[in-house]
Amino acid sequence: MECNNCSVNELKFEIKVEGELNQSILPQVIEHLTRRNIEVKEKEQGLIIPESGAKEFMDFCEHFMATDRVEFRINKEEWKPFSQIETVMDMQWIDNVIKKELITCHYQPIINGDGTIFAYEMLSRFQNEDGSMIYPNEIFPAAKSRGRLYALDRVCRMTAVKYAAKLEDKKAFINFIPTSIYSPEFCLRSTTLLANQLNVDPKQLVFEVVETEQVDDLDHLKRILTYYKERGFNYALDDVGEGFSTAEVLAELKPQYMKLDMQYVQGVAEEAGKQKVALSFLEKAIAVGSVPLAEGVETEEDFNWLKEKGYELFQGYYFGKPEAEPRTELVYA
Structure with a gap:
């Protein structure tokens, strides 16, 4: 048996959105992702999505939301600017190693x-x-x-x-x-x-x-x-x-x-x-x-x-x- 930290399961991105514009659009984001059969868990100020759905969220976010008011984190670590999420996804090869x-x-x-x-x-x-x-x-x-x-x-x-x-x-x-x-x-x-x-x-x-x-x-x-x-x-x-x-x-x-x-x-x-x-x-x-x-x-x-x-x-x-x-x-x- 392994703890969650030592296993290599699919990453879950916890997303936090701030600002009136982002908060008003959030229900549409969740609806859009759900229609795409992406598992979404709603949070008070955001949502949790699997890595497999992160690219879809990124595209929506970049077109309709103020990305400078969006942050993410994984494994309950420190919050990071939304601009860094693509870097995390690009490093997916480490999971295979x-x-x-x-x-x-x-x-x-x-x-x-x-x-x-x-x-x-x-x-x-x-x-x-x-x-x-x-x-x-x-x-x-x-x-x-x-x-x-x-x-x-x-x-x-x-x-x-x-x-x-x-x-x-x-x-x-x-x-x-x-x-x-x-x-x-x-x-x-x-x-x-x-x-x-x-x-x-x-x-x-x-x-x-x-x-x-x-x-x-x-x-x-x-x-x-x-x-x-x-x-x-x-x-x-x-x-x-x-x-x-x-x-x-x-x-x-x-x-x-x-x-x-x-x-x-x-x-x-x-x-x-x-x-x-x-x-x-x-x-x-x-x-x-x-x-x-x-x-x-x-x-x-x-x-x-x-x-x-x-x-x-x-x-x-x-x-x-x-x-x-x-x-x-x-x-x-």
Whole structure:
């Protein structure tokens, strides 16, 4: 069973109309759509229509109504100007990607200081049915515009668990967006069941908290991480030093792994400002019992500096780019 947010049913557009002209025409709009066999639900200031009827409504609206006084929303999200509704409809292709799970994973190695492989980060790759690639800067804006981020996050998470099953004794770092999970017990049940079905040891999986927007409810995030921890999974705080991943959040969450954001890693061997930040978060990670991990390492100089100061795990192009198959050996200067 899936929640409405994680399923990919036909979108329902909630339309709000304002102004005397629009309100006077609204009954005619509803009558017109009904004659066209379009399902319409009347609201006090507007109506709700399925996406299949949205084009008909758009045509009527543009000819007879003041469109600057019309707004829409989906999934009870924020209201948007009517002019943006066509963009949402143009992104319908994302529904097919999610429904048909046109997603694979690549493996990027995470190494110990001696160059041996400790784990892999599972990085999602997306494609069309013809096999052509869809880039992340296309997929995520499309998912967000159609209210599909929750569904996309879920299918990416499930795919990553499947790909992790082939790693045997290595850990798999799997990204997840905390705001896509409204109830850990409900939303994460399918993830834990899949891991059990594939005989993946929970200790093998490390769920990375990634978030491009502020997480307002830190207590909710703690409940999610507690759910993971109680079932034997580990978790990491990603992009530390960037966005909401501050020292205070690190202290509150006490993750098993702390990933220092790459902006403080690249060039750290030469730049005093980055060194100060890297050392500060290293100290805080050790204080809360987190393993310090530096991501985005691209040069030998940065790697050596970070290792000498106490960072234990490393990730970046210096050691290996994401690949379709997990690397078993690493070669670097």
